[in-house]
Amino acid sequence: MKDNRSAYNSNIYDENIVNTLPYYREFHGQIIDLVNKLGYKDVDWLDTGCGTGTLAGMVFDIRDDVKFTLCDPSQSMLEQAKEKLSGKDIRFINASSQQLEFKDEFDVVTAVQSHHYLKSDERRIAVKNCYNALRENGVFITFENIRMSTDESDAIALSRWTGFMTDHGKTDEDVKNQLERRGVEVLPITIEEHIKLLRECGFKSVDLLWTSYLQAGLWAVK
Numbered sequence: 001m002k003d004n005r006s007a008y009n010s011n012i013y014d015e016n017i018v019n020t021l022p023y024y025r026e027f028h029g030q031i032i033d034l035v036n037k038l039g040y041k042d043v044d045w046l047d048t049g050c051g052t053g054t055l056a057g058m059v060f061d062i063r064d065d066v067k068f069t070l071c072d073p074s075q076s077m078l079e080q081a082k083e084k085l086s087g088k089d090i091r092f093i094n095a096s097s098q099q100l101e102f103k104d105e106f107d108v109v110t111a112v113q114s115h116h117y118l119k120s121d122e123r124r125i126a127v128k129n130c131y132n133a134l135r136e137n138g139v140f141i142t143f144e145n146i147r148m149s150t151d152e153s154d155a156i157a158l159s160r161w162t163g164f165m166t167d168h169g170k171t172d173e174d175v176k177n178q179l180e181r182r183g184v185e186v187l188p189i190t191i192e193e194h195i196k197l198l199r200e201c202g203f204k205s206v207d208l209l210w211t212s213y214l215q216a217g218l219w220a221v222k
């Protein structure tokens with residue numbers, strides 16, 4: 001039994017994720033650069049599905065004006081984050097994005113690889129809760145595995161992902177497990193579907209931040 005909804009238990013997550021997800025480190029760098037450019041000062045930042053706290057750790061390396069709230073439905077992921085970020089003044093909350101009840105509290109809300117487990121109705125609640133949690137002009141930034149526009153293009157993406165994992169030391173069994181999660185445990189949607197949902201949740205601007213053959217980042221301003 002896994003201790004969270006990612007493919008790896010929390011204590012081996014960090015060492016495995018970089019060899020499983022292409023561009024994993026790029027996501028956090030893109031988010032930090034965008035937030036820096038948006039110019040918020042004394043930032044209230046909610047990271048939902050924070051996992052082991054990688055994003056917050058990277059922000060603390062370069063900024064000292066950020067107050068983090070880190071949420072995750074997995075208590076064991078939160079324990080890893082607490083250990084990694086020990087000594088930092090952080091609010092930790094054991095909750096999923098569907099359970100968040102914040103109102104107008106944050107400048108930045110991030111969800112990195114944490115909403116692609118959700119069915120359509122759950123996903124809508126999660127995104128709406130992120131919207132509600134933001135102040136006016138606050139930004140929601142999400143990165144996820146995406147689905148391509150056709151089965152044929154999706155198959156190419158998966159073939160390229162297989163190549164990445166194999167080149168990074170994953171066994172045939174590991175690769176098979178990852179591919180079998182898609183459509184069952186991981187429910188990716190297309191970029192168009194992301195944009196439509198963000199607009200329907202009320203965001204006044206919705207833009208693509210970054211994309212690869214397998215993942216996308218979007219940013220949306222309240």
Ligand SMILES: C[S@@+](CC[C@H](N)C(=O)[O-])C[C@H]1O[C@@H](n2cnc3c(N)ncnc32)[C@H](O)[C@@H]1O
Pocket residue numbers: 004005006007048049050051052053054055071072073074077095096097098111112113114115117118126
């Ligand atoms: C692949 S990890 C990503 C962790 C982290 N954001 C990162 O960048 O490494 C997925 C995380 O999403 C969390 N998660 C699963 N379902 C969630 C939900 N409904 N709302 C928020 N987080 C969720 C998992 O517990 C796990 O920590």
